[in-house]
Amino acid sequence: MNFKQIAKGFIGIMLLTTLGACTSNKTGNDSEKDKKDELVVQFVPTNNDGSMEAKTKPFANYLSKKLDRDVKVTLATDYSTIVEAMASGQVDVGIMPPAAYVQAKDAHAAEAILTSQLGDYDQETGLPLTDQLTNTFKGEILVRADSDMSKLTDLKGKNIATLSPNSASGYIYPVAELKDAGIDPTADTKMTTVNDIPSEITSVLNKQIDAAFVFEGARNAFASSFPNNDLFKELKVLYLTEGDIPNDAIAVQPNMPSDLKEEIKNVFLNMKDDEDGKEAMSLWGHQGYEQAADSAYDTIREYTTKAAE
Template identity: 65%
Template sequence: MLNTAVSRRSVLTGALALGSVAALSGCGGNGDGGSSAAAEITSLEVQFVPTNNDGSLEAKAKPFADYLTEKLGVETNVTLATDYTTIVEAMASGQVQLGIMPPAAYVMARNQGCAEALLTSELGAYDRETGLPIEGELTGTFKGEILVRSDSDMQELTDLKGKKIATLSANSASGYIYPVAELKDAGVDPVTECTLTTVNDIPSEITAVLNGQQDACFVFEGARNVFANSFPDNDLFADLRVLYLTEGDIPNDAIAVQPDMDQDMKDKIKETFLNMANDEEGAEAMSMWSHLGYTEVDESAYDTIEEYTEKASA
């Protein structure tokens, strides 16, 4: 289940370099490099990155596709990206016209000119003292979270020096970029002074810490709440504690489309997602990503991702 990362710098550098490749091959449209075809869109390819790779979301993709087909008036297909990089590649090649994109993936695609955010998702806010959700409060940003076992003797960020840490892809904002960058700011280079191990998803990270295989893991804020049902034999609040929350705020997922998409279709997509929380089918679809609503996008909020990516890959 665990695969030790050989060179994180090369992964990040390679992902960022996708921009130059896409610029040569052409972006947007339906893969033909032209924008005219986009105006006559008759089908829609949608993709998202699952937070849990246990296969449960694949069964929910078809009902979501049917929902979008009904709302948008075009045949829609929904697929799961295998990782953060593949959704960028799919947007860059024009194979996907609508991406539900993690923030770092969106920034990569935006920089290639292959993604335009229509909306930003809203998540439930958390009390940072208790780690519990704040009822009725939504937020457009979140923190990266570092979890350790409750009985760990680590008390501060720099205590991670020399430790084994489970991470997500090097293109994950909370699962790699933000905690790595802030560790470097604190004087610890986790790439050379820790043992970083890439895992497939957050439940796998948590499992590795619970069984002592890893000393810590990088996750998103509220992960113990979101994945509590995946651990029926554990009380994640009793067994794990938060060692550190990132100082930097991470913007939520972007609902992004090909920039040359017909404006009428952009408007339909935007209206559909804004109204999803108001009906049962829409709310069920949103639950796949823990989204509770959508709001107007603030592009400047995503600029911080670039700053942190540069630090993490330095």
């Protein structure tokens, strides 16, 4: 083999090696870019009937389009797991119930950029008020309409369905106000934790439980889950908490770049202005968003302390 042939062969090998390295580097960079661009969003579903996961796909697509990056939407199994996910950095944006947000905030794992707005309710009828929004809500205690209970202290000696101890309306606020009324919920009642509000409502309808701790407007919100029942005729509101509960927080990782925080904030603020955005918000019953006032969540800390005493 002469020198010219050897040289050609050597050059060919070098070219292949160089091209291979370039391809390898490009794949690696693309992989890093995809990982960097992906945004993980998580929320706590209002029920565990298995229907929510499918509904997250349109929301993920909506955010992906608006933010021009891949978005993955996941479901938290309960109030504590979304706090853990934020604290471990597995989630970039949390749509967080108020008590869960406070826990994550106190662990330096979350920063509220927005507070959700909900439709307000007529406290006499329990029906929604047209075109009226609020950034707080009440805890609500439901009992059967034919129950002889008429006031909070009538819960003494009764069986009560509650949500997680991390739920503001499903546990913290009513427990704290029971204590204010002179009732020790642990000693004077029997409390049973259930997975979601439809399960609480079912247990009261079936007379398995005397009362349920839910959020204000629950009969209206879950009416479609009970097509064979008239929740307004079969259930009544025994009590609304005196304390106002701040709405869900849209929270991000505190170290998130400020420009990305601003992008996310603007997308959520504008959701109410287009049909796809409204559909996305309907996952949680949100009707809009406003600038977060972190001090609004201080009341959660006060009630949590009281409920734990």
